[in-house]
Amino acid sequence: MPVEIPITFLGDDGMPTDDYVRGSPCIRVAVFAVYERGPGADIPASPTWALLDTGADQFYVDRSLIEKHQAPKIREVAGKADGTSLHDIYVHITGDRFTFRQEVVACDMVGLEQPFRVILGRQFFKYARFEFSLREGDPSRLLFYGNG
Secondary structure (H helix, E strand, C coil): CCEEEECEEECCCCCECCCCCCCEEEEEEEEECCCCCCCCCCCCCEEEEEEECCCCCCCEEEHHHHHHCCCCEEEECCCCCCCCEEEEEEEEECCCCCEEEEEEEEECCCCCCCCCCEEECHHHHHCEEEECCCCCCCCCEEEECCCC
16 A cells, blocks of 8 residues: 655745646755764754656765765766765665665755755655645645555
8 A cells, every 4th residue: 555745846036836747846855974983873864855856867865965064975877077986875764664664865055045955856756656736735745656
């Protein structure tokens, strides 16, 4: 049985909007890096907004969160002169008990002035089905299947 996660459309100002054309479909998540010992072990998870992006080929997390949680670097992304790197981080779906470990690309979303700090790319949709509705009183939602 799937868990229903409400989707909030955010405007450029980071506030919820009814503008489903220019708004960004987002859900609440928390990101963290888990260590038994060592750097980052005592840093609590950071709740934030995550963009649901079927056009993104990877998962992306704002560099400030990567640095805050001291997420381990896996490798540099080949062909990128700007030092783009892959990191190991955990993403928790707020409102559900599902947490998954994911390789993410560190990028600067604060500098891009985006209202979200995580982008959930196509791979995320192997766990979820997105239901979009424009009918008043019938909210868009994400049906989340966790490991199923």
